[in-house]
Amino acid sequence: MNMPNPKNMPKQIPMPMYMPKDIKLARAYVPNQPYERLFPLDEALKKGTLFANLYQPYDRRNQ
């Protein structure tokens, strides 16, 4: 799984748990979102998110 690199985290924020320690079967999990890499506000509005790590644009050519 492609986990966020803890080296990119600001030093004052403790390393968060992206996934629970005990993962159970027959359950769905979405990793917690690390709070990092914010877009400038005008760019965030254009892109539809403040968070670079949630920005997943649609490539029309991939149809």
Place this chain on the structure above:
Amino acid sequence: MWIYEKKLEYPVKVSTCNPSLAAMIIEQFGGADGELAASLRYLTQRWAMPTNQAKAILTDIGTEELAHWEMIGTIVYQLTKDLPESKIVGTPFEAHYVNHGLDVYPHNAAGVPFTATYFNAKGDPIANLHENMAAEQKARATYEHLISISDDPGVIDALRFLRQREVVHFQRFGEALRIVQEYQDSKKFF
């Protein structure tokens, strides 16, 4: 309680008249995976969410979906508002026009009117949150289909924004699911 702001969440700049495209985009106004269904689904489910954080996520996203519904209605209206009847005849928008004129009405692209049967409130927060995560994926897929058939740059720009919001909402419902799972797990030890 809600506070209304007299502006759109994201500006909609439609540069063409295109009744056929309007008739397709109305899918997100009154269709099963559209913005109205999303809003009512989350705003209906929020009372019985077991934690305040989960309630707040449903309130926030349900409110934002209403703002998206407003954007979709604006796109549909702008694509049709200046049309003479002669430009509507023979397009897929004609069936809408004979019943609703240039009003925007919640039905899907095939003309089926909106119904609450498009969503559920199951009396079970885990089941509800899974429905919501699926709803966000289905809305994202619909936006990709709509982007693929659109040629108006202003319409495509607004649809891209709305599609990205579905990606963000999926993440937020995933976080709400974690919160509720952990809450329910912690209750078992008391």
